Amino acid sequence: MANKGKKYRTETDSMGDIRVPAESLYGAQTQRAIDNFTISEESLPWSFITGLLLIKKSAAKANGALKLLPQDLASAIVDCADRLLSTRPQNQFPISVFQTGSGTSTNMNVNEVICGLAARNGINLLPNDHVNFGQSSNDVIPTALHLSAAIQTRDRLLPALDRLADELLQFGKAHSDVIKTGRTHLMDALPIRLQAELDGWVMQLFESCERIRDSLDRLQRLPLGGTAVGSGVNCHPDFPGKAIAFLNELTGLTFTRAPSLYKGISSLDTVVEFSGVLKATATALYKIAGDLRWMNSGPDAGLSEIHLKPLQPGSSIMPAKVNPVIPEAVCMAMAKVIGNDATIQVCGLGGNFQLNTMLPVAATAILDSIQLLSGSCLSLAEKVIPHMRVDRETCKSKLLLNPLLVTSLNPIIGYMKAAEIAKTATRDKRPVLDVAKEMTDIPETDLERLLDPKNLADWQMEEKGKKH
Numbered sequence: 001m002a003n004k005g006k007k008y009r010t011e012t013d014s015m016g017d018i019r020v021p022a023e024s025l026y027g028a029q030t031q032r033a034i035d036n037f038t039i040s041e042e043s044l045p046w047s048f049i050t051g052l053l054l055i056k057k058s059a060a061k062a063n064g065a066l067k068l069l070p071q072d073l074a075s076a077i078v079d080c081a082d083r084l085l086s087t088r089p090q091n092q093f094p095i096s097v098f099q100t101g102s103g104t105s106t107n108m109n110v111n112e113v114i115c116g117l118a119a120r121n122g123i124n125l126l127p128n129d130h131v132n133f134g135q136s137s138n139d140v141i142p143t144a145l146h147l148s149a150a151i152q153t154r155d156r157l158l159p160a161l162d163r164l165a166d167e168l169l170q171f172g173k174a175h176s177d178v179i180k181t182g183r184t185h186l187m188d189a190l191p192i193r194l195q196a197e198l199d200g201w202v203m204q205l206f207e208s209c210e211r212i213r214d215s216l217d218r219l220q221r222l223p224l225g226g227t228a229v230g231s232g233v234n235c236h237p238d239f240p241g242k243a244i245a246f247l248n249e250l251t252g253l254t255f256t257r258a259p260s261l262y263k264g265i266s267s268l269d270t271v272v273e274f275s276g277v278l279k280a281t282a283t284a285l286y287k288i289a290g291d292l293r294w295m296n297s298g299p300d301a302g303l304s305e306i307h308l309k310p311l312q313p314g315s316s317i318m319p320a321k322v323n324p325v326i327p328e329a330v331c332m333a334m335a336k337v338i339g340n341d342a343t344i345q346v347c348g349l350g351g352n353f354q355l356n357t358m359l360p361v362a363a364t365a366i367l368d369s370i371q372l373l374s375g376s377c378l379s380l381a382e383k384v385i386p387h388m389r390v391d392r393e394t395c396k397s398k399l400l401l402n403p404l405l406v407t408s409l410n411p412i413i414g415y416m417k418a419a420e421i422a423k424t425a426t427r428d429k430r431p432v433l434d435v436a437k438e439m440t441d442i443p444e445t446d447l448e449r450l451l452d453p454k455n456l457a458d459w460q461m462e463e464k465g466k467k468h
Contacts, residue, residue, distance in 0.1 A: 025092050025116030026109055027127065033105035037096040044106055044360060045367050049093050050085060051148030052110045055140055055224070056131055057081035058246035062239050063133050073123075073130050080117040080125075089113075097364045101350065101357025103141035107132070134235045136227040138265050138355055143224045145271060145363040150219050150253055152370045158209060160377035161281070165205040167385040172198035179457045180305055180395040181402050186294075188402050191453040194305075194390065201291075204284035211277045219274050220255045222247075223264025229354040230262030268356050271366055272348040275341045278369045282337035285376055289327035289334070292384065296324050304394050309387035326384050333372040340365040399453050401425075405432045408450045413440055 008019040013028035020031045057078050064074030084092075092113045099105045111127035118125040125131060132140075172195035182192040225240030227233050232240075244255050258264035298304035314323035343365045350358035403422035410418050417440075425435045433451050437444060449455060 025089070025113040025120075027112040027116065029105065029108040029127075030095065030112050033095045033099055033109065037099040037105070039098040040096050042097050042364070043090075043094055044097055044364055045371075046088060046090055046093075047152050047367050047371075048144060048148045048363050049090075049106075049110065051144035051151065052107065052140070053081045053085050054147065054247060054250055055135075055144055055243070056110060056114060057085075058243045058250060059133070059135055059239075060131070061246045062242035063236075065242055066236055066238055068236055068239075069130060069133055073125060076118045076121075076123045076125060077114055077131055080114045083117060084113065097360050099360055101359060102137050102355060103144075103359045103363070104137035106360065107137040107140050134227075134239045135224075136234075138228050139223050139226040139230075139261070141359045141363075142265060142268075142356070143222045145359060145366070146219050146222055147247065147251075147255070148363070149271070149274065149366050149370065150216060150255070151251055152367060152374075153212060153216060153219075154253060156374040157370050157377075158212065160374040160381070161205050161209050161212075164377040164381040164385070165202045167381045168198045168202050168205075171385050171388065172202075175390050178390055178392060178395055179399060179453050181399050188404055190404055190407055191399055191402065191457045193457050194395070196457070197291075201284075201288045204287065208277075208281040208284050211280060212274075215270075215274045215277045218270045220253060221258040221264065221270070222255050223258045223261050225257065226261030226265045230260075230265050232261065262354065266351045266354050266356055268344070268348040268351060268358075268362055271362055272344055275344040275366055275369065278366070278373060279338055279341040281373055282334040282341075282369075285373065285380075286331055286334040289330040289376075289380070292327045292380075293324045293331075296327075304391055307389045307391060308384060311383070326379050330376040330380060333376045337369045337372050340369045400431050401429065402453075403432055405451045405453065405456065406436065408456055409436065409440070409442075412442065412450075 007022035009022045010017050011020045011028035011031065012018075013032075015028075015032070018028045018031050020027060024030075060069065060074045060077035060081070063069040064071050069077075093106070093109055095105050095109050108127060111131040114131050115125040115127050176193065176195045178194040179191050180194055180197075182189040182197075222240075222244060223230070224243055225232050225235050227235050240257050244257055247253075247255050263269075292306070292308065295303055295305045296308045299307070308324050308326075310322040311325055313321070314325070315321040344362050347356070347358035347362035347365070350356050356362075403425045406418045406422045406425070409421070421432065421435050421439050424430075424439070425432045428435070433447060436442070436447050436451065440447070442450070
């Protein structure tokens with residue numbers, strides 16, 4: 001009953017006639033895929049469709065320049081691709097991620113939509129003979145995977161990581177005087193500067209960017225021109241170079257032809273590598289978000305070293321409870337990134353002989369990870385870090401009662417004597433300095449210097465100063 005009154009037209013492909021919704025731009029092969037692939041309604045992300053449209057545009061320009069297509073047809077493909085890129089009609093690309101493993105259905109979906117749009121302007125384009133000229137789904141889909149991931153990394157992920165690192169650096173500099181209790185095994189340890197703690201997070205982000213940029217170089221190697229099996233059958237020898245040059249003009253990136261088209265079509269090794277780098281980035285963000293949660297814990301029974309901005313009520317039953325919701329959301333997003341990596345690893349095993357047949361799932365997972373990492377960085381950078389408040393009094397009071405300040409006395413009185421002082425200070429809930437005055441004969445001025453949290457936090461700086 002839901003389709004009552006809906007209008008259809010008849011389209012024909014190599015398998016015969018099929019009914020297609022009259023208003024759709026796509027044709028027979030897309031409709032067959034819609035009917036066949038019903039495991040999930042999740043379709044490939046628009047960023048991937050964008051990559052395919054850029055490839056079709058560049059391929060048409062290359063084929064036109066090589067006089068392999070009449071110029072009017074090549075121009076029509078370019079114009080239609082541009083219109084689709086600007087209007088983003090996502091409803092015209094409905095095919096499920098869980099489809100044929102080569103992504104042929106999605107490639108033909110794009111080919112047919114371009115033809116359908118051209119037909120509305122009175123231009124007769126054919127999806128296989130014109131839009132797909134010199135191409136195969138087997139080289140176009142992995143090319144689109146690499147292309148879209150590289151674009152999203154350049155445009156979204158790297159700027160988001162840089163933004164978060166910058167916010168942390170600024171916050172650390174603004175609180176460079178704050179000294180707090182360090183922790184190992186979640187237990188009290190020697191004092192550190194808050195700025196030093198944040199600098200550790202910043203270095204995690206910097207090294208994440210380094211790993212991403214290194215892997216990005218291999219991600220920008222495209223297997224375009226390999227056609228069906230890597231041998232380049234039906235592809236003009238100059239086509240890949242020209243098409244990739246046009247892609248570089250369109251994107252501002254530096255893509256190159258894959259050294260082995262056979263490898264580029266049959267293997268997802270580079271995508272597996274890149275996903276591993278994204279997983280490493282996810283572990284870094286998870287640590288930062290987790291530390292923020294611990295430092296914010298309380299307000300009375302936790303650490304309460306920092307106070308995150310209250311964003312929403314935290315409980316449906318406990319009044320006035322406020323939770324660290326953004327760090328929690330980031331931790332969940334990072335769990336998904338790590339799960340995506342497992343999916344991509346399995347996809348990498350799907351290369352048999354001359355083709356990998358898990359390309360749509362790999363593309364969806366890698367683009368999802370890039371989006372989750374980018375969004376998490378921006379959420380922390382915009383909603384958390386700039387609005388944090390450091391509880392200086394809590395940091396100071398807990399630091400003065402930290403029995404592990406006695407560590408600096410080890411070289412003078414020995415480990416066992418220092419441990420006795422620490423245990424006494426803990427038992428009596430007294431500052432280590434007061435106990436050390438009673439239990440050692442070290443001059444008071446020397447004790448004050450040795451047990452000064454600032455000197456312990458800046459120990460490396462102090463030692464460097466002594467050497468020079």
